[in-house]
Amino acid sequence: MKVKRYKLVTYLVITLGICLYIFFEAPNLNPFFYSDGAFFWAVVITLYVGAWALMHFGELTFQFTDRSERPFNYVPNEKFPRWTKLLLALPWVFFIVVLVGSSFIFNWKAFRDQLGTSEVVEFSASMQAVDLNQVPVVDQELAVRLADKKLGERAGLGSQVRLGSNDATIQRVDGKLVWAVPLYHSGLFKWLTNMSGTPGYILVSATDVNDVQYVENFKVKYQPGNYLLHDLTRHTRFFGAWFDGITDPSFEIADDGQPYWIYTTYRNRRGFSLPEATGAWVVNATTGEMEKYTIDTIPEWVDRIQPEDFIIRQINNKGEYVRGWLNFADKDKYRASAGHMIIYNNDRCYLFTGMTSVGGDDSAIGFIMVDMVTKESIVYQMPGATEMAAQGSAEGKVQHLGYDATFPLILNVEGQPTYFMALKDQSRLIKQYAFVSVANYSIVGTGETIPLALRDYQQGLKNSGIAGVAPPASEQAVVTGTVERIASEVSGGDTVYKMILAEHPDKIFTVPALVSDELALTREGDRVKIEYTEGDGIISQATVFDNLAYTQK
Structure with a gap:
């Protein structure tokens, strides 16, 4: 075979290898703001220039006929000129210089300030860190189990199909807090026979374990880890995001039920360091249609753009x-606590986590909520127990039952900052709930329902001498009247009384049995x-009950 032919084959092999890599790995091709893009082009330049130099300044031969000879042999004709060596070294020098220049040693102020200035507030009796109407009791693990049960039906x-367990996303859909769990192809042959996509997704209520819905009106054609051009990352790259940094795709549902992938775009602020979210590619999971948005122009139904690992890293860098x-x-x-969670407050999505001193113990120095779209943050200054310590305290109270506590969030209970969490058994099902004082995590309340807990x-607060602060008067109402109808029912092991007063026939008052011993005597x-x-x-939850007739007797 002639030498020129060897040269052509060599270039074709290199080109084919690069094309296959681009197709299967879908790399970022931007070399200026991303380390993976710079590394890719450094390798490409090295391969082409190196192969050209080897064949131009020497003889590259292949021997396959005589086993006694080496199958590969290179005989240099002359030394590589300086410009060739410079061309080979330049991309690697650029890569190493930018990599070193991106380190915290030269940019520590940028590392510290990337999160921005937080609004710092002190916890007060009037503050509600999390909206009580949006408290999630179902975590991702339980949501996936409930979705799997629904799938089995x-x-x-x-x-x-199989559940996209790792991509289950908590979000608000048409005003309701839910976990959205996509359905993926369970294998290559399943994909070949259903190339239009998997038949929908499953919605699991984050506030009610009995509310699980299978939605089959929308196909999920584009999925992470799918085949050929139906792979989400490959599709996003090839149809617009060649030179964009993209990361952390989240599965979100529009208010009309259409599933989308929100693929965050980012750019490094200092060389190859300090990635900063800039917007997102919104990809229709059914049709593959894509549109790029900035943070300011993102549709209102999109709940989050900021990747969770970006936020945690920025909190840690600031500390x-x-x-x-x-x-x-x-x-x-200081640093972020060992865990964090996604919560909703006033219809906004936040990352919530505690902050503890470096090398500290079980004490938190405060808590932070970061908006998952705008990255605006609020720091609550209230020293107390960390989330891990609170979990341990709650588990300790029910240690004879062997329950595990979920990651807690903070509520305002009678003016006291309080951790709230669910307690799950070995089957990972919710059995009880727990409230733990942030200021004194030895104060724990548990119960089979939230009202009981x-x-x-x-009662624990009262026994500890901590005076509760009543809710604002505008939120409480007092009524006196004659009982027209009363009945009791047992739900989840708890007795609840329901009654109608003659003076207020348009309201049903529900009163847990623990509110007053007089309930059992009321007629x-x-x-x-x-x-x-x-x-x-029409249903109102009573907090105080007094039987005036019984008192008079």
Whole structure:
């Protein structure tokens, strides 16, 4: 075979290898703001220039006929000129210089300030860190189990698809807090026979374990890890994001039920360091249609753009470099807690986590909520127990049952910052709930329902001499009237009384049995006094009950 032919084959092999790599790996091709893009082009330049130099300044031969000879042989004709060596070294020098220049040693202030200035507030009795109407009791693990159970109810479907467990996303869909769990192809042959996509997704209520819905009107054609051009990353790259940094695709549902992938775009602020979210590619999971948005122009139904690992890293950087990078004594250093969660407050999506001193114990120095779209942050200054310590305290109270606590969030209970969490058994099902004081995590209230756990916790506060702060008067109402109808029912092991007063026939008052011992003695015709929280519907939850007829007797 002639030498020129060898040269052509060599170039074709290199080109084919690069094309296959681009197709299967879908790399970022931007070399200026991303380390993976710079590394890719450094390798490409090295391969082409190196192959050209080897063949131009020497003889590259292949021997396959005589086994005694080496199959590969290179005989140099002359030395490589300086410009060739410079061309080979230049991309690697660029890569190494930018990599070193991106380090925290030269950019510690940028590392410290990337999160931006947080709004710092102190916890007060009037503050609600998390909206009580949006408290999620179902975590991702339980949501996936409930979705798997729902999938098993569809005969034959379980053999065709699998749950996208790692991509289950908590979000608000048409005003309802849910987990959205996509369905993926369970294998190559299942994909070949259903190339239009998997038949929908499953919605699991984050506030009610009994509310699980299978949605089959929308196909999920584009999926992470799918085949050929139906792979989400490959599709996004090839149809617009060649030179974009993209990361952390999240599965979100528009209010009309259409599933989308929100693929975050980012750019490094200092060389190859400090990735900063800039917007997102919104990809229709059914049709593959794509549109690029900035943070300011993103549709309102999109709940989050900021990747969770970006936010946690920025919180840690702010605490690590609070006094520069030469702070070997760790003065004033802090970091995010070992866990975090996604919560919703006033219809906005936030990352919530505690902050603890570096090298500290079970004490938190405060808590932070970061908006997952705009990255605006609020820091609550309230020292107390960390989330891990609170979990341990709650598990300790039910250690004879062997329950595990979920990651907690903070509520305002009678003016006291309080951790709230669910307690799960070995089957990972919710069995109880727990409230733990942030200020004193030895104060724990547990119960099989949230009202029972809250009642137990309130009693613990009283026993510890902590005076509760009543909710604002505008949220409470007091009524006195005659009992027209009363009945009790047992739900989840708890007795709840329901009654209608003759003077207020348009309202049903529900009163847990633990609110008052007088409930069991109450009959139609008794005069009673009820304090309750005003609700939007006809059912109102009572917090105080007094049977005036019984008291008079």
